Amino acid sequence: MTPAFSLSGISKRYPDFTLQDIHLQLPEGQVMGLVGANGAGKTTLLRLLTGLAAADAGSVEVLGHRLPEAQVAAKCDIGFASEDMRLYKGQSLRWHMDLVSRIYPGWDATYAEQLLKRFDVRADQKVGGFSHGQRVKALLLLCLARRPRLLLLDEPTTGLDPVARMEVLEALADVLRDEQRSVLFSSHNTHDIEQLADSITFLHQGRLVASADKDRFLESWRRVVCQGSMPDGLAAWPEVASARANGSVVEIKVRAWNDDLPGRLAAQGLQVQRSDAMNLEDIFITSVRSGAPA
Numbered sequence: 001m002t003p004a005f006s007l008s009g010i011s012k013r014y015p016d017f018t019l020q021d022i023h024l025q026l027p028e029g030q031v032m033g034l035v036g037a038n039g040a041g042k043t044t045l046l047r048l049l050t051g052l053a054a055a056d057a058g059s060v061e062v063l064g065h066r067l068p069e070a071q072v073a074a075k076c077d078i079g080f081a082s083e084d085m086r087l088y089k090g091q092s093l094r095w096h097m098d099l100v101s102r103i104y105p106g107w108d109a110t111y112a113e114q115l116l117k118r119f120d121v122r123a124d125q126k127v128g129g130f131s132h133g134q135r136v137k138a139l140l141l142l143c144l145a146r147r148p149r150l151l152l153l154d155e156p157t158t159g160l161d162p163v164a165r166m167e168v169l170e171a172l173a174d175v176l177r178d179e180q181r182s183v184l185f186s187s188h189n190t191h192d193i194e195q196l197a198d199s200i201t202f203l204h205q206g207r208l209v210a211s212a213d214k215d216r217f218l219e220s221w222r223r224v225v226c227q228g229s230m231p232d233g234l235a236a237w238p239e240v241a242s243a244r245a246n247g248s249v250v251e252i253k254v255r256a257w258n259d260d261l262p263g264r265l266a267a268q269g270l271q272v273q274r275s276d277a278m279n280l281e282d283i284f285i286t287s288v289r290s291g292a293p294a
């Protein structure tokens with residue numbers, strides 16, 4: 001089956017930043033969450049997939065189309081929504097809907113009307129008067145109602161109040177019931193990613209440091225509580241992302257749990273008392289602070 005996208009050996013250089021040697025594929029029908037700190041390169045990666053930026057090295061294929069050569073064909077099947085996209089302030093949302101429906105043959109007018117109701121935005125209002133949340137919803141509506149095969153969403157829920165956020169997440173979950181549609185979305189909200197994504201891709205300073213099935217990724221991380229005193233060199237173990245002592249309790253955050261770890265810790269005088277799952281937010285913060293691969 002043709003993947004929704006395939007990036008192979010991609011590099012993109014800016015004066016103060018390089019996205020380096022990215023190899024990444026999204027199988028069709030899957031949802032990938034893109035996680036990374038500010039400036040990690042998430043938007044750059046999304047822009048490469050839309051053809052808005054060109055790679056300096058490597059190859060980009062979207063829905064079987066090679067970019068930038070076949071970007072016109074690819075763009076018919078890609079829906080991209082990003083906060084910095086411009087709408088015509090003096091025109092209504094209805095005007096934008098008519099415009100997009102004339103350009104894209106896949107426009108689903110019935111679905112567009114449903115989204116208007118669900119998002120509670122007025123089609124006859126000029127978009128220049130929209131609040132931030134209404135603008136985000138308008139952009140998503142224009143993107144979703146085209147029924148693109150690949151949705152690329154840059155921070156789709158940033159700045160939304162909890163109710164609006166839930167509406168947007170529910171609309172996305174609806175889209176995802178159709179198994180032919182694939183989604184890559186970046187978010188600082190790790191809860192959204194945990195809720196929607198099948199897989200998680202972690203960028204750190206322009207490098208891809210992890211990309212894995214969500215459940216496997218979450219299972220590999222553990223917060224381990226031990227009794228004893230901190231052995232020398234523990235923080236340098238490859239699977240240890242952080243280690244700190246508080247009296248005779250040592251808390252270790254482990255990025256690659258394996259069953260022989262308790263035995264190896266015991267050999268260093270540490271008795272494992274508990275090992276708990278970690279949520280994505282905790283994993284994200286621990287990885288960024290440790291500055292090391294997830």
Ligand SMILES: Nc1ncnc2c1ncn2[C@@H]1O[C@H](COP(=O)(O)OP(=O)(O)OP(=O)(O)O)[C@@H](O)[C@H]1O
Nearest residue numbers: 014015016017036037038039040041042043044045
């Ligand atoms: N057109 C450009 N010219 C020069 N530098 C750029 C350009 N676009 C992005 N960069 C730089 O590339 C780096 C990565 O930016 P990018 O927007 O991809 O990060 P991000 O992970 O999306 O960040 P955020 O979470 O803050 O949105 C930043 O240091 C940014 O300044």
